[in-house]
Amino acid sequence: MRRLASLSLLFCLLAGSAIPGGARNESINGRVFDRAWTLVAERYWDRAMGGNDWDAIRDRYYPQAIAARDEKQLYAVINRMLDQLDDSHVYATSPGELRWSKEPPEDRDMPAARRATRLDGGLLLLRFNQFDPGDDRWIRDEIRATEGLRGVILDLRDNGGGRDDVLDRIAGLFTTRKALLIRLNGRRDIEETTRGAGPNAYQGPLAVIVGPDTGSAAEILAFFLGESGRAYSVGERTAGTVTGGVDHDLPGGGRLTVAEYDIRTANGTRLEGNGFTPKYRVPSARKPTDAALAKAVSLLRGK
Template sequence: MFPATRSLRLPSPRRPAQGPARGLALILAGVLALAGGVPAVAGELASTPVVVAAPLDRARAEMNQRVFDRVWSEVRTQYYDPAIHGLDWTEARRTYRPDALAARDDGQLYRVIDQMLDLLDDDHAGAAPPAVARRQDAQRRRRAVMGVTLYPQDGGGYRIDRVRPGSPAEAAGVRVGWRLAGDGSGGWSPDREVVDGRPLTLAFTDTEGVRRDVTLTPREMDPLPAFVADRSRPDVLVLRIEGFEPGLGRWMGAQLADLSPDTAVVLDMRDNPGGLLMEADAVLSCFLPDRMAWATRTNRSGRSATLRVQEACGGRTEPATNALAVLVDGSSRSAAELTPAALQEAGRAIVVGERTAGAVLISQDTPLPDGGRLTLSRADFVTAGGVRLEKRGVDPDLVVADAEGEPGAADEALLAAIAALRTTSAAVGARPDVN
């Protein structure tokens, strides 16, 4: 009856990047468990009684109902496409609600909700269970971690995209590219807590298809910084951006404040899930003229608004003129796509790496009654040149395959970007010849 595609989640442009329910990285490498009342839902939602089998705890069933009904209602009343892509949303409710009400734990409940949200075929629609939401909220605080970054995969399960150096996962031999079953079968699953000193068993499939059951003990580690400046190379400044989080524009302005115009700049946005729209604008203000149009967004009612460069880049009064490159890959999402797209269209930067994820609708978070979180697309988005990046992504000017994070592997994309920048002419804002 319905398609069964797997969707990814993007962060709200009005909130800090907070990781995925389904699509942003489930960061276990080391943002407030939200709760609140749920308003009555019109029509049959408000009046339908909870019908569950006797063995199921009634409090669990009632919370299941509140969470499911809140998600269903938010899609019906707030989704950016009022036609919901032509789906029969009432039929979707009839199909998935019984299983949601009968769920015996958060894992079962949110898997059912994800199945319903998958009908939207929208990389931004996702619901994070309470444990995942708490990890997202604590991402920049010292906390218990395993040391892996997970991305959901089509057909279920999660892929290891990063293993943190010095972490329990690295010590246990976990490798980039391994896959973790997402349903809790055989071990831990992302809807469960991570507690300092409490051993966890994880069921992986390695890159050769061999099952590996790994037991590791999470421990507290300091958070990884959201932004990192690398000045180790002569005449090159590499600015690594983990997410478009609060303070990014101010930080970038400080890095550029006393920089020689002869120093090339590389913005590394690989594995970046996106974040605040205002911080994307702040980054653009570091390199593009004030009031320059860079995108158009259209809300549910069909009203459009032009986005123009207006945020201050750390107090700078003029944009930097340094030669500029942006690194992207298939895990660059949302603001980490619209930013390189704007710089690319303006002829201001060379984009290097792999095609981005193509997940560029404008989304917003909604707290769920159990402390979980729903992320939902609230507006459509096109570039200043009229390109809709959703389901398309940003094509690099210079295509360089990612090294898949293998230990000791050379960073070919970064090396290619630096080489291209060094061939750039001295003209202000010129792009290198990459033919």
């Protein structure tokens, strides 16, 4: 992830006096809008821009961006423009939203990013809501530390995805042979494979639980484990948010995410807009009862 620029507005002087507030607003709004529009024009994976006339779209939204009275309005306009591409990994994040995201999870009333639970019968339930550095080591260490382990359940219902290099390493924890995970198609084509696969991989019974909030890298992992026959897949269809986003800085401290790659699974399946449907379709809500977890437990216990 690139380092984000600090939020700062530079006030210029003209003829010895400050430029009026409206002119300052127009200047920064125009710079942010133009940078976002240009980055998408230059970097988006689909050169046909989803069938859109990108120049005409600029003409439509630029006056609205200039007229925006504050940061919130400006980024709302930019995101309405970006929504014309209908791509899950094309969006702008304002400086204020980025500051909020950096606050400690406890200050934002968010659940723990990782949670390991020992269930009856020697089963290990692992819940994690991102693919961040260290997640692969946490999963490996929890598996190794569980005595009498008879099965692992990966709960990805709250996992919206994350870094692809972490995805590669987590997938490698559950397969003994190097395998193709995804193909990324853009300005250049890339193939990503499992990392660290080998004889030390966990080879026991495995289940993965997914739902409508399962996105991006979590969808890829669930597809790989389920379609390869390595794991039971349980729950509901995933979000279908799978393109390759790259982050870019915007003037004033915001951030633009641009899908620079279209992504296909090893067998050519496109998950973007389609999602992954698990083999065992069970309601994924945890209340009033957790039917998906109960089904995963039942499958691992052989019932």
